[in-house]
Amino acid sequence: MxxxxxxxxxxxxxxxxxxxxLEIETGEIVSLLGPSGSGKTTLLNIILGxxxxxxxxxxxxxxxLSNVRMKERGFNIVFQDYALFPHLDAYENIVYGLRNKKGVVTDEELQEYIDFLELKPHLNKKTAELSGGQKQRVALARTLVMKPKILLLDEPLSALDGVIKESIKQRIKSIARQFKLTTIIVTHDPEEALTMSDKILIINKGSVSQFGSPKEIINQPANDFVKEFILKQLEIKRENIYNLFGEKYA
Incomplete structure (x- = not known):
């Protein structure tokens, strides 16, 4: 795709x-993983246009699409800071992009996205009244109603923690599965990439260190950098890896 x-x-x-x-199939979740300055955000912005x-x-x-403008690619992004309009309520934020694109989504489809993300009780709230998880869901809904060909997420979990973080993680996975939506995620957190993705592209100093499934990367790291970054740099304990995949790290 x-x-x-x-x-x-x-x-x-x-x-x-x-x-x-890099080659990504329809409906796959792929994480761009690497340390700060590795080039992953630049790559995301190149894909976006x-x-x-x-x-x-x-x-x-x-x-x-190499020379096609961003607006004409049909890809959409949820930025790290959500980029919601503070003077609008949640519903107005969700439908903002539809003002100049009539007919992109039906009323039934719009309601489906709102229900799917459990936003109905929060539609009249201003941005300042929303929790971090609610803001993330509004930002996701605003993007989904535009029916993107590819969903791009820039550090979607960085401002969240605990139960909220796990909830958003599951929703992102559910969105990709239910809507067969190819999803590309930028993250610096190996555990996020391992638990959310079908495939992971690990970037170091602007080059590909490894591209593969989470199990492949855990059990067959391509080089010392991958091994260090996954297991040592961010101190992911081996016990967590066992819990994730039910098998030992090779």
Missing amino acids: LKLQNISKQYNDKFVLENIN LTSVEQGKIIFNETD
């Missing part, structure tokens, strides 16, 4: 991304 072919990006003669190749690509191609359903 989505192919990145030899994607490279430079700033001031320095490569922030170099020869990135917010950042231009200098070398390589972005192919979506066999169409080259």
Whole structure:
């Protein structure tokens, strides 16, 4: 569905991304995982169309989008800070993008998204009255009503913790499954990537360290960086890995 072919990006003669190749199937959840400054956010912005690509191609359903403007790609993003309008209530935020795109979603579909995200009791609340989890759900609903071809999420769980974090994690997975929506997530947290994703692209210093399923990455790390980053840098305990996959780390 989505192919990145030899994607490279430079700033001031320095490569922030170099020869990135990636293939994502319809409905898959793929995490872009790496430390700060690894290039994962730049790659997300290139897919979205917010950042231009200098070398390589972005192919979506066999169409080259490399030089297609962001608005014409049909991809949508939920930003890390949710980017909700403070002067609007939750419902007005959800339908804001529909003002100039009549007919994108029916009233029944709109209600389905609201019910699916359990937002009905909060529709009249202003942004300041919403909890972090409620803001995240409003931001997700606002994106879903636009019927994106690909859903992009920038650090969707970074401002959340505990039960709320686990709830949003499950909702994101449910959204991808129920609506067969290809979802790309940027995260610096290995545990988030391992528990949410079908595939994980681990980026280090602008290059791909490994691309594979969570089990493949846990049991067959491609190099020392992957092993260090997953198990040591962020101190994910081996017991947690056992709980995640029910099998020992190789």
